[in-house]
Amino acid sequence: MSIQPDAVRRCLFLDRDGVVNEELGYLHRREDVRFVPGIFALCRRAKSLGYAIVIVTNQAGIGRGFYTEQDFQTLTEWMRQEFARESAEIDAVYHCPYHPEHGIGAYKRDHEDRKPGTGMLRRAAAEFGVSLADSVMVGDRCTDIAAANSAGLRQAFLLAGTEEGCAGEYLAVASLAEVEAWIAADSAS
Secondary structure: OOOOOOOOOOEEEEOOEOOOEOOOOOOOOHHHOOEOOOHHHHHHHHHHOOOEEEEEEEOHHHHOOOOOHHHHHHHHHHHHHHHHHOOOOOOEEEEEOOOOOOOOHHHOOOOOOOOOOOHHHHHHHHHHOOOHHHOEEEEOOHHHHHHHHHHOOOEEEEEOOOOOOOOOOOEEEOOHHHHHHHHHHHHHO
16 A cells, blocks of 8 residues: 555654564564564554554665665565554655665765665655654664654654663653554544
């Protein structure tokens, strides 16, 4: 299912590693995937409230040569099928394979898509007619918070477990259920 540009005004942006799936370090095989508790319920609730669901993920493992673009795409398609099976369809997945220091060859460079850059968020807004000012992001790293703040998102959430004490505006949450409750309350007001 694709988003109709005039149909969606807000988006739930999700980092992948540490938010959608448990952080394992350069995840690229489906047998290693462990979904974060509450991710399917959060996405189902957000969809029911009219949010698009878009994953925005730095994937320096590609740039470092740990796995290929095709490995990433294969895993992404499998993950999207799992979400669809849970009635929590992902509308789009954007990734940035570049790393300015550790990338190999053409991957060794900075890029506006690499969080804390806002390229992936802005691209989703342009492609799907998303209002960034009405959208939210869930991340587990300070770079996610910085990207959300720089793009002017309505709310950023920092999920406990990877980093804490980030600069910027965000709500620290212990679980995805807290994000789900916030989205439901915000939509009701």
